[in-house]
Amino acid sequence: MTTGGSSELVRRPNGSTRATLLELLFDVVFVAALALVSMLIAERASWNGLAPVFAVGYVIPHLVRGVVLVGVLHRRRHMAEAVEPPPAAGRPC
DSSP: OOOTTOOOSSOOTTSOOSOOHHHHHHHHHHHHHHHHHHHHHHHSSSOTTTHHHHIIIIIHHHHHHHHHHHHHHHHHHHHHHHHSOOOOTTSOO
16 A cells, blocks of 8 residues: 555555555455355356456456565665665674
C-alpha cells in the first residue's frame, strides 16, 4: 500500500502500521468475491470452464504482485548497499 501520496509499494519503516479504511474495504470485497467463487466452484461437479477463470482471476494477479514486490525490494536493497560504504577489512563492525 502507498503512504502519503507517494508511489511506494511498501510502507515506510517509520510510517503507521494501522490499516486504512480503503485497505479494509478492499480486503472485505476480496474475501467476499473469493467466497462467492469458491461456492460456485463447489456447486459444480467439474472444473470444466472454471479453471481458467480461477487461474486468471486469482492465481495470476498474486504471482504478478509477488514478482513486482520482490523486484522493488531487491532494487531497494541494492540501492541502499550502494549508498553505504562496505566496512573496512580488519575492522570490527
